Structures are given as C-alpha cells and as structure tokens.
Amino acid sequence: MNLHQFRFVQEAVRRNLNLTEAAKSLHTSQPGVSKAIIELEEELGVDIFARHGKRLRRVTEPGQQVLKSIEIILREVNNLKRIGEQYSAQDSGTLSIATTHTQARYVLPQPVARLRTAYPKVNVALHQGTPEQVARMLLDEVADIGIATESLAEYDELVTLPCYDWQHMLVVPAGHALARVERVSLEDLAREPLITYHPSFTGRTRIDQAFAQRRLISRVVLEAIDSDVITTYVRLGLGVGIVAEMAVRELGGPDAGTDLVVRPLGHLFGRNVARVAFRRGAYLRHFVFKFAEFLSERLDRALIERAMTGHVADYEL
Secondary structure, three states: OOHHHHHHHHHHHHOOOOHHHHHHHOOOOHHHHHHHHHHHHHHHOOOOEEEEOOEEEEEOHHHHHHHHHHHHHHHHHHHHHHHHHHHHOOOEEEEEEEEOHHHHHHHOHHHHHHHHHHOOEEEEEEEEOOHHHHHHHHHOOOOOEEEEOOOHHHOOOEEEEEEEEEOEEEEEEOOOHHHHOOOOOHHHHHOOEEEEEOOOOOOHHHHHHHHHHOOOOOEEEEEEOOHHHHHHHHHOOOOEEEEEHHHOOOOOOOOOOOOEEEEEOHHHHOOEEEEEEEEOOOOOOHHHHHHHHHHOOOOOHHHHHHHHOOOOOOOOO
C-alpha cells in the first residue's frame, strides 16, 4: 500500500473513471495505473471499482469508503509539506485568494495592503471568478481562502464563516424621477428598466426572490458581473442600477462628480452576508489567519481553528 496507489485511485475518479486521462494527468502509463489500482484492491480485499471487461464503470460501496480515507490521507500528506514550508520560511510565501470581482475591486484592497505591510515577503495571488468557481478553486487547492456572497455555504467540503453584511443600493442619474424618492418601493422598480448583476453574482438571488414573492416582473435589460459596468450604463440612460453597497462608497468622492444619486434598498432585499471559506481540513499558514483578521475583526485565529475542526457552530452577524 503506497501513496502512488492512492493518487491513482483519486485521479481515476476525478477523470470520470477514464484511466487513459488519469494516466496523462499523472504523467505515467495507463497499464501502470490499472495495475496499481488492482494491487491496492487485492491488498484491501475489496473492489474499489466495478468493471465491465477492463473498463471502470462505477465506484463500489466499499470503494466510496476507501475514497474518503484516501482523501484524508493525501490531504494530511499535503499538510505535512506545508508545515515544513511554513517553518522554513516563516514570513514568506504566497497567499492565494479566490474571490469575485466585486470583492476584489471594493473590499480586498485595504486588507491586502495591510497584509503586505505586515508581511512584505508574502506575495498575493488574486483569482477572480463566479462564486461556484471560487468554491472549486478552494476544493482543488488553487486558493487558500475564498470570499464571496453566493454559494460558498452550500459545499460540505468547505468551512465558511460570515465576514460582513451589506445591502443593495439603487443608482440613478441625478435628473431621474427616483432620485427624488427617499424610500423606493418594489413597485417603483418594477416600472423601470433595471441594470444589475448576473444571477450567479452579488446577491442577485435576493432581488429575484423579492419580485417573485410580490408577483411583480423585474425588467432586467442588462446583466453584468462588474459594478463599474452597471454604473456606466446607468450614466448612459439605459436604466436604473442595483449594485452592492461597497461598490457605491466611492460615488460621493471628489472624483465621482454629482451625476448619480444613490438610495438604499435594504428594506426591499434585506441584508446579504459575505462569507470567507476554507477547504475543510486544510493546513492554514499563519499569514492566512492574519489576512482573515484584516478582513473582519470577528475572524480571529481561535474561531477559525475551532470551525476547521468542527468544534464551533456557525454564527450570524
């Protein structure tokens, strides 16, 4: 029984039981992969895979249990490597962050700057994508930490903790009729062409649910993943914008001008919660904990470590 056999089994499952593809990804031969898997099955005394001829068809019931143990073993092997890396270079390395555009553009600059000040030898790699892609980057060990509003809590393989809450904001040209309305209603919005986020981003689910519950139709004329794109098209008169609160904090700045008016929409769509996520069982280096603290004072090391070991219940903001 050895680590190569474990990796071959795991990669075979990742490649949808295609041993040729598994062998290519592991830079070895297909017969070698097949032989190693058979030898492991013989040593364990169970079939990990059900076969039709030489082809793998499915993972057996005992194979499912074997896969769970293999995942734990290989994860801990990687953790051992990281422990060595950390203690051979205490204050250097790379922090890989998976996040959405809105988080990267409006939330992360200050925490990243604080981390670089505290650990000047630590490089930061930002990976942007949809919330689903953020989760996948964590699961595939591309990223150490993930930050998003949608979807992260849906993955059992991830540990997630609330980071901060926010509301949606209405953005309209200064001359628009809604610019004079202090408390905008859902009926007001239903009469307007809307420009907002793509359904997989930045709390869009809450917007759609609010209209559906009131049996109103939202006329979304443009969807985007970028808040700057939304405000650009609002300025062009294509419609009224609904964006995340953190994306409009700069609109009142000295360079923003006075062409746009912002109104809160928390009374219509509620509060959204941005979450940080880690791969369950991952070994986190000390500067990962420090970055989490820079994101939110609620995220101290003790809380994260308890959550990673399953000894803390999730909490609400």
